[in-house]
Amino acid sequence: MLTFNRRQIIGLGVGALAASAVAGRLPAAANNINGYVRSTLARMTLPEKVGQLMVQEVYGVDPTVDDARNLGKYGTAKAVDVVRDLHLGGVIYFAWTDSYLNGPDGVAKASNALQAASAERRVTNVKGKPQGTKVAVPLLVATDQEQGIVTRFGAPATQFSGAMALGAGRSESDARTAAAITGKELRAVGINTNFAPVADVNVNPANPVIGVRSFSSDPALAAQMVAAQVRGYQGDARVSASAKHFPGHGDTAVDSHYGLPLITHSREEWERLDAPPFRAAIDAGIDMIMTAHLVMPAFDDSGHPATLSKPILTDLLRGELGYEGVVITDALDMAGVREMYSDAEVAVRALEAGVDILLMSPAPLAARDAVLEAVRTGRLSEAEIDAKVERVLRMKHRRGLLNDYLVDTARINSIVGTPEHLSIADAITDRTMTLVRNDGMLPVQVSGRRVLVAGWGVGTTQLVQAAFNEAGATTTRLNYTSPTAANIAQAVAASQTHDLTVVLTHNVNQAQINLVNALTATGKPVVAVAVRNPYDVGRYEAPAEICTYSYSPVIAPSLVRVITGEVNPTGKLPVDVPSPSGGLAYPFGHGLSY
Structure with missing residues (x-):
């Protein structure tokens, strides 16, 4: 196997380094974490240090090819040049950045090219002055692979039905296995950081942004699942995990992508409801905790979102909870953090509050320059910046990035979406299906x-x-998102010539309720299936009702196996399901078997 010392690898061109991807390692430096951190910090310029505190989206299938979106945002068209010029500490992949268009092999090649660019930093100009010493630090390559409704890396990668489904399964072993498989498949294509698990406790059925992304409304169950997934991602798959969204996004009716939520929990309520999963994540050694763009007056009555709050991030998270790892913001392009200050000022205030990594600044050049200016004027000290960079470097070392940051593309097919992984995902999904009503049909x-x-x-x-x-049925399909009276009449008529009707609901609205009720009124066998929030089943009454917690492709075969009795359902509701009258339709822990 090829190896390089640090001077050799820094001197390699992008093409040469990419061609040496089989090596995938920086010098033996990294065997001594304290020595590595000290020596790296000593040789970094301030712009390089600030770059380590930024994770940004980059555009294009091939990072070595021009993309106008990069040019518009960063002033340079190639993603590899964005990484070099900003000395980025990390990048994040989405479908809308085209990162997944070419499948697993394309993701891996892009990751290798971006890592190669990170290892060949070049002298750049900041406000007309040359900067940069080409200190090679591997990138965090990140994504949001929560599974379920937030899945970035689709098929052929193994799919799971998400957090609340795992909560319904009640198995810490299954939660850890799902994270381990997910993490190993991410790492196989060069993604070394996953912004999961969600540590929010979803106590508000009307929550528009968390919902089934949460494991449960029960803090103890959520804490168990979070800790299990941290161990799966980090211990089993060597992928950095990030518990989100601190101090807790589970009791809000506002989506922080579009507004600034207010959480009115008292200190005592926070300790009881919101804190346990974050404490469990910390105890499990979580690499990162992601902030929430929400106001919690019990800890900070200034009106600042938690992302910009020193009382929440420094006094509470670091001081009281004793957290020593990396603090990363939620995406800084979200409305919840942009109401009070400019994007440049937000970056500085987040670092002042206790943040280590700025995620997806919508004005990255202005944010970088504002941080540099804050250090020049003494608003931020370079010692503070060094402490943040040190936490980032230690995290990268801990996950083995310094010695293993390039991908062997020949191994992808033996890891991603293997028959073994797919079979395990099917079995786990079977154990999450929750039958909440069955009138004997x-x-x-x-x-x-x-x-x-x-x-x-x-x-x-x-x-x-x-x-x-596949199960041998002859089927007809009628798809309605918000069925009209004519649609409902069509479905009712069709049901008369069928032996069984299976009707799917999603964030159920009145039109969907009318459809379920009309089909039920026919007296024919009907199964209503809530394919996202379990709260749907409290809004209608069908002869049989099942919660899948997800519309991930993996749920369909499991659903049929439960309906036919091939699988005896064992899932239990991980939340209370209210009824329209204000009572409970189904309590936490409810679930039927055959």
Whole structure:
């Protein structure tokens, strides 16, 4: 295997380094973490240090090819040049950045090219002055692979049904295994950082942004699942995990992407409801904690969101909870953090509050310059910057990035979406399916029968239809997001010529409720399936009701296995499901079996 010392690897061109991807390692430096951190910090310029505190999205399938979106945001068209010029500490992948367009092999090649660029930093100009000493520090390559409704890396990668489904399964072992498989497949394509698990406790059924991304409304169950996933990501897969969103986003009716939520929990309520999963994550050795763009007056009555709050991030998180790892912001392009200050000022205030990494500044050049100016004027000391960079470097060392940051593309197919991983995902999903109502109609034989699949989701109804076809049924599909009276009449008529109707709901609205009720009124066998929030099943009454917690492709075969009795459902509700009257339709822990 090829190896390089630090001077050799710094001197390599991008092409030469990329061609040496099989090496994938920086000098043996990194064997001594304290020595590595001290020597690296000593040789870094201030712009390089500030760059380590920034993780940004970059655009394009191939980071070595011009993309106008990079030019518009960063002043340079190639993603590799963005990494070099800003001395970025990390990048983040999304579908909308085209990072996943070329499948696992394309993701891996892009990761290698970006890592090569990071290892070949060049002298750049900041306000007309040359800067940069080409200190090679591998990138954090990040994504949000929570699984379930927040899944960035799709098929052929193994899919799971997400956090609340795992909460319904009640198995710490399954939660850890799901994280381990997810993390190993991410690492196989060069993604070494996952912004998961969600540590929010979803106590508000009307929460528009968390919901099934949370494991549970029960703090103890959520804490168990969070700790298990931290161990799966970090211990089993060597991928940095990030517990989010501190101090807790589970009790809000406002989406912080579009506004600034207010959490009115008292100190005592926070200790009881919000804190346990974050404490569990810290105890499990979490690498990062992500901030929330929300106001919590119990800890800071200034009106500042937690991302900009020293009382929350420094006094509470570091001081009281004793957290010593990396603090990263939620995306800084979200409305919740942009209401009070300019994007440049937000960057400085976040660092002052106790943040280490700025995620996705919408004005990255202005943010960088504002931080440099804050150090020049003494508003931020270079010692403070050094302490933040040190935490980042220690995290990179801890996850083995210094000796293993390039991807062997020949190994991808033996890791990503393997039959073994897919089989495990199926089995875990089977154990999460929750049957909440059954008037004696399930299980039901479908082989040779006619099945109508109706309701929400073009892709989801297609997947469920395909799973019934695989089970030997003859199927018809009618897709309605918000069914009209004519749609409902069509579905009712169709149900008369079918032996079973399966109707899917998603964040149920009145039109969907009307569809379920009309189908139920026919007296024909009907199964209503909530394919996202379990709260749907409190809004209607069908002969049988099932919660899947997700519309991930993995749920369709499991759903059919439960309906046919091939799998005996064992999932238990991880939340209370309220009824429209204000009482409980189904309590936490409810779940039926055959």
